[in-house]
Amino acid sequence: MNIVVTGATSFIGAPMVDKLIGMGHDVYAVVRPASKNIARLDTGRERLHVIEMNLEEADRLDGAILMPCEAFFHFGWDGAGSENRMNRDVQQKNAADSLKALEGARKLGCRTFLFSGSQAEYGIHREAMMEDTPLNPVSEYGKAKVDFGRQAMEAVSRWRQEGHDCHGDSCADRASDHFRYIHARIFSIYGPGDHPWSLVESCLKTFPAGGYLSLGECTQMWNFLYLDDLLEALIALWLSGAEGIFNVAGESGETRPLREYVRLMYEECGCHGSYSYGMRPQNAEGPANLIPDVKKLMEATDWRQEIPFQEGIRRLIQRKNI
Incomplete structure (x- = not known):
């Protein structure tokens, strides 16, 4: 099949x-x-x-693109780093550009548009986050993701109605009648190619070298998912014929206090170096708990998490030759 991927040099886009x-x-x-970042792609492949x-x-x-395409994976989104997550102009431009990508997918005859949403859409919650949990995003990043998702679903619904109202084979928008929109709310992902300032990358750089790491309180509940498992989940959603909103995160057994994740990484690095809590400010969204519910994803697909956190950390350590 012919498939479009935006954000193709990103942490998720390149491996996809x-x-x-x-x-x-x-x-x-x-x-x-x-x-x-073009070097992240092997541009010589046929x-x-x-x-x-x-x-x-x-x-x-x-x-x-002069060929009709089957699917459109949209990972393109500027300003995901902390410095721009609260910048409304940057984030609203992302939402507007993503609507243009949605229109581009329709013109290419795509049957599926998969959007990389975010846990930031939920805002601050103390309980499990389900797809119908009320959305109260704190950051402009989360607000823009919500805004785009709402507008995208409205557009797809309108296109379908236009398709239903067409008669005969002459209607140019007839294919929109079969257009599927998947909104994948992605939680905390780690793996090869992650940002160097992420918690996992910071730990795996500092501890093996015997260094000291200053951390925030790390008392919130958290959930990590290895990059390979994320890719499998997104592919499974595409191939399943499902549509709508889906949390994409580790299974319930992976949700634990963030300090527990730090301890596991410290141990996998041979207990070298040191760290302390409460020394750094909270991120842009504040002290968010990540307690995802992925039952809807698992019911819609045959996806199951294959790589527990410790195994994922061991894989990264091997790749880095630590």
Whole structure:
């Protein structure tokens, strides 16, 4: 199949490109012009087609991709780092650009549009987060993800109605009648290619070297999912025929106090170095608990988490030759 991936050089996008090509699909990887991260893609592969285009032009992708496409994986989103998560202008532009990507997918004849939502859409909660849990995002990042999801579902519903109202084969939008929108609310992911300032990367850099790590309180409940398991979950959602909103995170047994995760990483690194709590401020969203409920995902697909946290950390340690 022909598949479009935006944000194709990102932490999630680049390995998704690799996975889809490995499954035998042709991938149209949308990257910024003169992207500094293009080296993350093996551009010499036969089934990889790199499209240099800004996301604000994504509604015109049909002018650059001349083949009909089956699916559209949308990971392109600027300003996900802490410095821009509270910047309303940056985040609302992301939502507007993503609507153009949605339109681009429709023009390409895609049957599925999968969007990388976020746990930040929920805001601060003390209980388990289910897909129908009220949304109270704190950051502009979370608010923009919510705004886009609402507008996207409204657009898809409108397209379907237009398709139903068409008669005969002459209606250009007839294919929109079968357009599926998947909103994957992704929780905390770790793995190869993660940001160097993430908690996991900071621990795996500091502890083996015998260094000291200053941490926040780390008293909140948390849930980590290894990158490979995330990719399998997103593929499973695409292939299942499901649509709607789905939490994508580790299974319930992976939810534990964040301090427990730190302790496990410290032990896997041979108990070298040291760390202390309460020395750093909270992130942009504040002291959020991550208690995801993934029953809906597991009921809709045959996906099951394969890599528990300690195994994932061991894999990263091996990759880094620690």
